[in-house]
Amino acid sequence: MSGVFGESLREFWPFVVLMLVGFLPNEIWRVLGLVLAHGLDEESEMVVVARAVATALITGVVAKLIVFSTGALGAMPFSLRVGAALGGFLAFVLAKRSVFAGVATGEALLLIGGYFASF
Amino acid sequence: MAGLKEFSNQPAAFRAGARSAWTSVFALVLAGTYVGLGALAHDFGFSPWWLAASTIVVWAAPAQVILLSTLANGSTLIEAAIAVTLSAIRLFPMVVALLPLLRGATKNRRALWLPTHFTAISMWVESLRLLPGIALPFRIAFCNGLGLAYMAVAFAFGFVGFYLAAGLPVLLAAALLFLTPMSFITSTARNSRAVSDKVAFVAGIVLGPLLAWYQVGLDLMWTGIMGGALAYGAHRLRRVAMETAP
Incomplete structure (x- = not known):
C-alpha cells in the first residue's frame, strides 16, 4: 500500500477499528432494545444475567488496571496501588456507600504513599 | 393530563434537558470519569481525538475502558469486540425500559434513534426519573438535550484528562490514572x-x-x-x- 491512499488508510485505520470493535458490538444491543422493545420484564432472568456479566467484566478490567498497571501508575509500588484501592473501598463502605468518599480517600492514599515512596 | 411540564416549543424542551443534565451530580461524575479515561488514553498511546470519537459512537464508559485496555494490551480485534459486546448487553434492557416513556410522543420511529443511542447509565437514570413529569410531546427533545449535554461533558473532559496526563509529573499522572479503577469499583459497588x-x-x-x-x-x-x-x-x-x- 503506498501513495495518498496508503497514507489516508493508515490515518483512518484506528477509526475503522473503533467502528468495528467499539461501535458495532456495543450499539447492537441498543438497536435490539429499540426493535424488540415489547414485553420484557425488568425482573426477568435475562436482565439479571446481563447485569451480572457487565458487572463482572467491568470489575475484572479495572482490577487488571490496578494489578497490571502501566505508565505513571505502574511506576507506583504494587502494594501501594492495591492498598490505596482497598482503603478507598473501605472509606466507601464506611461513608454509607459514598462514591465520592471512596474515590477521594483512594486518591489521597495513593498520593501520600507515592510521595513518600519516592524518597 | 394535568401537572405535566409543558414547554413553549421543542428547542425550549431540549434546553431544559441540557440544563438539568449540567446541574445534576452525574455531570460531575462524568467529568471525573472522562478525565480518568483521557489519562488512560494518553498512557496507552491513543490520540485524544480517537477517545473523543469513541465517546460519541460508543458512549458507554465501561465499554470504552475495555476497548482502550484490550487494544493496548495487544489483544486481537475479535477479543476486544467480544469483551465490548458482553459489557454492552445490559444496554438492551435499559433501552427497553426507557422507550415506553417516549413512545406515543411521535409517530416517527426514526425520532427514537437518538434517545436510543444516548442511552447510558447517567442519561438513563435521569430520564426515568424526570420524563414521567414532562408532557408527552416534549419528552424526546428533553431526552436528547439531556443526552447531548452529558456527552458534551464527557467529550470535553476526555481532552482535559489527556493533556493533564501529558503534562503532569509522574505522581499526579498516576493519581489521574487511578481515577478510572477507583471510581468504577465504587460506583459499580453502589449499583x-x-x-x-x-x-x-x-x-x-x-x-x-x-x-x-x-x-x-x-x-x-x-x-x-x-x-x-x-x-x-x-x-x-x-x-x-x-x-x-x-
Missing part, C-alpha cells in the same frame, strides 16, 4: 444491590487479574461469562432458598 450483582462484582475482581496472570486466552470474555454464571447460580439458589423457607 450492586442484588446478591447476583455482588457475586459478579467479587468474581470480576478475582477472575480478571487471575485469568490474565495465567495468560488464559480471551481472559476478559471468560471473566464476564464465569462471573455471570456464578452470579446467576447465586440468584437461583437464593430464590430456591426463599421459596422453600417456611
Whole structure:
C-alpha cells in the first residue's frame, strides 16, 4: 500500500477499528432494545444475567488496571496501588456507600504513599 | 393530563434537558470519569481525538475502558469486540425500559434513534426519573438535550484528562490514572444491590487479574461469562432458598 491512499488508510485505520470493535458490538444491543422493545420484564432472568456479566467484566478490567498497571501508575509500588484501592473501598463502605468518599480517600492514599515512596 | 411540564416549543424542551443534565451530580461524575479515561488514553498511546470519537459512537464508559485496555494490551480485534459486546448487553434492557416513556410522543420511529443511542447509565437514570413529569410531546427533545449535554461533558473532559496526563509529573499522572479503577469499583459497588450483582462484582475482581496472570486466552470474555454464571447460580439458589423457607 503506498501513495495518498496508503497514507489516508493508515490515518483512518484506528477509526475503522473503533467502528468495528467499539461501535458495532456495543450499539447492537441498543438497536435490539429499540426493535424488540415489547414485553420484557425488568425482573426477568435475562436482565439479571446481563447485569451480572457487565458487572463482572467491568470489575475484572479495572482490577487488571490496578494489578497490571502501566505508565505513571505502574511506576507506583504494587502494594501501594492495591492498598490505596482497598482503603478507598473501605472509606466507601464506611461513608454509607459514598462514591465520592471512596474515590477521594483512594486518591489521597495513593498520593501520600507515592510521595513518600519516592524518597 | 394535568401537572405535566409543558414547554413553549421543542428547542425550549431540549434546553431544559441540557440544563438539568449540567446541574445534576452525574455531570460531575462524568467529568471525573472522562478525565480518568483521557489519562488512560494518553498512557496507552491513543490520540485524544480517537477517545473523543469513541465517546460519541460508543458512549458507554465501561465499554470504552475495555476497548482502550484490550487494544493496548495487544489483544486481537475479535477479543476486544467480544469483551465490548458482553459489557454492552445490559444496554438492551435499559433501552427497553426507557422507550415506553417516549413512545406515543411521535409517530416517527426514526425520532427514537437518538434517545436510543444516548442511552447510558447517567442519561438513563435521569430520564426515568424526570420524563414521567414532562408532557408527552416534549419528552424526546428533553431526552436528547439531556443526552447531548452529558456527552458534551464527557467529550470535553476526555481532552482535559489527556493533556493533564501529558503534562503532569509522574505522581499526579498516576493519581489521574487511578481515577478510572477507583471510581468504577465504587460506583459499580453502589449499583450492586442484588446478591447476583455482588457475586459478579467479587468474581470480576478475582477472575480478571487471575485469568490474565495465567495468560488464559480471551481472559476478559471468560471473566464476564464465569462471573455471570456464578452470579446467576447465586440468584437461583437464593430464590430456591426463599421459596422453600417456611
